[in-house]
Amino acid sequence: KKRYALGSRWSKTELTYRIINRTPDLPANEVDRIITESIEKWADASGLTFTLVKSGNADILISFAPGSHGDDNPFDGPGGVLAHAYYPSSNAIGGDAHFDEDERYTDASFSGTNLEWVAVHEFGHSLGLGHSQIEGAVMYPYYTGYVPNFQLNSDDIAGIQAHYGENVGE
Numbered sequence: 303k304k305r306y307a308l309g310s311r312w313s314k315t316e317l318t319y320r321i322i323n324r325t326p327d328l329p330a331n332e333v334d335r336i337i338t339e340s341i342e343k344w345a346d347a348s349g350l351t352f353t354l355v356k357s358g359n360a361d362i363l364i365s366f367a368p369g370s371h372g373d374d375n376p377f378d379g380p381g382g383v384l385a386h387a388y389y390p391s392s393n394a395i396g397g398d399a400h401f402d403e404d405e406r407y408t409d410a411s412f413s414g415t416n417l418e419w420v421a422v423h424e425f426g427h428s429l430g431l432g433h434s435q436i437e438g439a440v441m442y443p444y445y446t447g448y449v450p451n452f453q454l455n456s457d458d459i460a461g462i463q464a465h466y467g468e469n470v471g472e
């Protein structure tokens with residue numbers, strides 16, 4: 303099956319992200335922890351570093367909204383499309399991740415929509431990864447449900463390293 307796909311890439315390895323608003327489905331500190339842990343999964347597999355910023359501009363702007371939400375891709379209500387994100391680019395929306403607020407986001411639960419899985423998938427796009435046809439890959443285009451202690455698939459890791467190299471550590 304076709305492995306990872308590549309879109310555009312950032313021309314820098316130090317990226318910033320900002321949480322614009324949070325789903326009310328989970329406590330705010332949980333949302334923040336999940337988002338940070340999700341983005342750090344990509345950092346662990348590559349040489350990328352991420353800094354959370356509380357205000358102003360950032361490379362990756364993260365927001366939750368239902369239906370029409372200011373871009374050309376309105377969400378579709380509960381179910382269906384869960385979220386989308388934009389490949390790196392110099393324009394404002396590049397790298398941004400939008401989550402459909404009509405989903406019921408959960409953590410460590412087999413019910414609802416696992417926020418961590420969706421977030422890791424969307425941040426893959428924010429970093430320039432397309433979809434993979436490998437079922438176990440987080441970049442697979444279909445949400446297959448909560449996976450306890452899930453880790454990036456080797457295909458996801460190969461994809462991010464094709465763009466940014468390995469995590470050479472300190």
Ligand SMILES: CC(C)C[C@H](CC(=O)NO)C(=O)N[C@H]1Cc2cn(c3ccccc23)CCCCCCNC1=O
Binds near residue numbers: 446
């Ligand atoms: C991978 C995920 C985190 C992000 C992707 C979108 C995406 O690639 N964002 O970057 C997603 O939402 N995929 C849909 C694809 C999809 C499945 N169905 C659909 C019915 C209508 C519209 C889309 C779908 C059948 C019914 C199940 C609906 C609930 C689950 N939805 C999905 O799996």
Ligand SMILES: [Ca+2]
Binds near residue numbers: 377404
């Ligand atoms: Ca939806």
Ligand SMILES: [Zn+2]
Binds near residue numbers: 427443
């Ligand atoms: Zn996707």
